Amino acid sequence: MRAARPSASLALVKAAGWGKGFSILTRITVMAFRHPWQASLAIGATLVASAFQLAIPRLLGQAVDSTQGVLSGGSEGQAAQDALLTTALLLLGASVMRGLFTLVQNYFSEAVGHHLGYRLRLACYEKIQRLSFSFHDSMHSGDLITVGLLDLEGVRMYFSTALVRMVLLTVLIGMGAYLLLSTDLLLGLLALSFVPFVGWRSSVTQLRLRATWLELQERLSVLTRVMEENLGGIRVVRAFAAQEHELAKFETASQSAVELAHQRVGIRVANTSAMTFSFFVAMGLVLWVGGTKVMSGEMTVGTLTSFLTFMTILQMPVRQLGLMVNAFARASTCGARLFELLDLDIAIKDDAAAPELKVTEGTLRFENVRFAYPAADREDVLVDLTFEARRGETIGIVGPPGSGKSTLAHLIPRFYDVTGGRITLDGQDIRKVRLQSLRRSVAVVQQDSFLFTTTIENNIAYGDPWAKEAHIERASESAQLHNYVLGLPSGYDTVVGERGVSLSGGQRQRLSIARALMLRPAVMVFDDSTAAIDAGTEQRIRSAMRRYAADRITIVVAHRLSSLMNADRILFLEAGRIVESGTHAELLALGGRYKALYDLQVRPGDEALSA
């Protein structure tokens, strides 16, 4: 099975149709309702709160009318006073209740969102940790971070900003319209005349903003990449005095983003001011027509007041229609990307009933192994590789750049799966055993190793955080790091900077060797991990390691032949094939490529250079 190619498909998502969007929203809704009582409370409270909300204009209208009754020569003063008092109390009660239920509504809808976010974050983290190397090869880390932060946020906000708001708006606008229209049809129509306009306008605008938002995100991610690579590669930038060049790159990326941002401001502003204007026009119409009606006695001032209050109450939700549309659109695009990630098949994982790896006699065997990277449809990187290594043996590997040495090393712990043939450890196909047990038995000191921003001690103990202190020191001693660390002001508590910038190349490599030694694996692979270490230090590392060598298989990739000379077998790799193999002496006798390398390294290269 080949790994998915997410970077391509993640980009496709925005073209996804309505049907897909709907199924994504359903999925989020279902997830939200996994907290059933919180979600139901939120929605129930929304209904109650909007009912109280709608009661308020009525009460205000009543209050005004009670005062008008006397003016127009109606009932006596005391009754009116009483009526006012009752209305006031009712109003106070309605306000308090509205507040309380709004609290419940807001709190629980946020709570649902946060719980949802919590679960999604964990799922996302776990997925990212487990996805195989080929996935991470194909995906820029910045894009992955965007999914884990921004997209996740979009999904998290769905419940409160889209779903609950939709309930609220439906009730408010629907009930409000009913109340208005049933009181006075003409005036009701006038009062509501701005609703369709604003609803339509703001939805269209939000969708447009949404579309440009995606575009903006894309431009911003280019900008981010420019800045991030500039800062990460600052030494290269400085070394080439390329600041101007970098500033120009920044300027281009920045300019294209800022232009779009300005456009978006334009779209947004045109919309909001038009919406407000249409609202006030409707209000003016109500005032005018209502005023005429009041004059002709068809209507009371109180009713007019309640109409106007209704309108102010409706103004907010109607404007929020746009936001709601936006939240739906956002949740569906963000959700599409997030779920795409969460649903990805992990290319390399355990079979259901995979047994533990049992290392007994300790024999590693490559049988006709073939491999091609899934990312590009390129030729095979490894072709028909066959060799065997037993416990206690050391296998050396040499070869020109790109011949497949690191690839070979990465196949043993199953960072990638072979595309042909098989690799076995004590007769067990490594694809048939539990991944965790395999990786515990195989340690690879990677060619460009990543150090974590934490203390030297934590870095060494990374693979075995339960380790005893003595143990850490021993590993560090074997890697010839101990003395250096002791010389540091804070010793093992020194925090190494990002990617270990404050260490020299060799110190960094020794740290990653120490880290791998902590694992005490059955198979130990050094992928060119002493290139930046002088031969003297390397010699000491090797003699320190001779102690454990009897118990394990050691595979050493190196370019310095002195690192390999004592290996039990040396494989010369070229274009993914083993072209020579044998002991140092055998290979010298063979007089082939290995011999040529040897001559170059041991004898003065004059002839070679002048040849």
Place this chain on the structure above:
Amino acid sequence: MTEQLETTRDDSRDEERRPPRAVVGSHRIEEEIFGKVFDTNIIRRIWAFVEPYRRKIYGAVAAVLAFTAMQLAIPLIIRYAIDHGMKPGTGGHALPYIMAAFLVAILVNFAASYLQETLVGSVAEDVLFDIRRAMFAHLQRVSLSWMDKTEVGRLMSRLQGDVNSMQEFLETSVLSVGDITLLFGIIVVMLTLDFKLGLLTLSALPVLFVVRLFWLPRARKSFMAAHETNSIANGALAEAIHGVRAVQGMERQSVNFTLFDDKVRANLKTHLTAARYAQVMVPIVDSLTGLAMALVIVVGGARVLNQALDVGVMVAFLFYIQRFFDPIRSLTLQYSVMQRAMASGQRLTEVLDVPVDISDAPDAKTLSADMDGSVEFRDVVFGYNPRHPVLKQVSFRVNPGETVALVGPTGSGKSSCMSLIHRFYDVQQGSVLVGGHDVRDLTQDSLGRQIAMVLQEPFLFTGTVLDNIRYHKTDATRDDVMRAAQAVGAHDFIMRMPDGYDSVLGQRGGNLSLGQRQLISFARALVADAKILVLDEATANIDSYTEMLIQKALVKLLEGRTGLVIAHRLATIREADRIIVLQNGELVESGNHQELMKNEKLYAKLYDLNYSSFDDIPEDVIDDAMTRPAT
């Protein structure tokens, strides 16, 4: 006993799921400092960025005021309409005039809101990009010693999160001008309309303030906690993404998951607390609104009944009350935005204020391309931490056209020497001369253009192979690029890639082998066409045969150029005109191959023994040559 330690893992591992020595993400305390709400110094700094757009800002403030005035006017107009425009039987002469006034008001409102939002929105965007540009440009100049100490992730959050919150700040501060005006406007209007009723209504205010007094500090703390736990969790996620290969290689997934769970759980908890604090104000404000309206209805209504008050005034009051709490509510929101913005502003100014330790002297000379290409170290003393020198009294000279090699044990200061030639850092004592000039007297730009470097860590940019090799020399032709690639033996594998020179490299060149990355960064240095070429273990990850081919090709390319080469493989540097042996930051010997042989010191011993490298050397020789703990 010790043997057992080495061959068995400790069994305690699965009992306690949170191991003692494990963390995910780095907790960065200083991120979490929240600023004062108002810090004049920071305001001044931010104002400097807004200053160029001050006309627009003034315009926006004027528009906000006009807008607010209209918001105040509209209930008043309604009041007039009710009291004077629609008295039954008056014939309604006043109504058309009132409606005209209303129309004017809403037109002004429309124009003002349009103007204000456009102006503020576009200025905020511009300022955002300006600040970001200023920071980015500044970061191009600050010294590497500062950059070494600062994580890229942290700088990125300055350039993004903090800059964004400045944008938010600008938008809100203009709005809050409107809100404050509205608040005072409403108070004034209510008091003028009817003093007693106004006072009565305002009596709700002190209650609110007292409540706020208790609420604010607690709420603030909870908001901060939520913000803080959030950035911690995000940092841990970013680390998982960047370090995923190491994580999988060492099977840390389950431990990390547990640790991450702790962080996200903490984040959930703080967010729920913050939500409680944020929402508890809602019923309080609503109740006070209700109370104020009830008071107006009871007291005002009674006076309307007694004909002591126009009903329109009462209606206007009811409208004002509904609006009254809006600005208070949004001011509260803006308060926390401001607070966050001040903290961000603080962090931004910190970056902007990082002193540029290494800058061009006022009378700096330009290093011209026809300088002789010599390099000289005179009694150089240098340490990343001045108290712990890494280089001690190092002196040597590289003559024009010479190739000189630096050898020495790891950590002995070779790469540091190279950084000094380029003036990545300034020496503490002595001086470094290039082309006969102290590097401190030259412009950095011209210095950089005459020195091409292949760094120990190859770094490639996202983009095509062609762009990477060409890098800043945008006028280099495809032929130049191909020639350089051929010289370093990269041409063949590049041509095997799907799109040849136009193939896009993955992040940091991840779809190439390390040796291939090194070759490309080597080719990049050749295209730069500089007088001095510095190779810091440029061929460490490349086999000797390929290396020999490169050396052959370079012979012609490097004619008349000065070369400085670092290597651990002695075969690499045997051909050098001179070899300098560094140990622990001190120059222990130097000379060409023959001279060093005559010297009969370390180099000669090694050579006599016919060792290819410092390999299989008797222990005492190693001890001789080996590192004392380097600092």
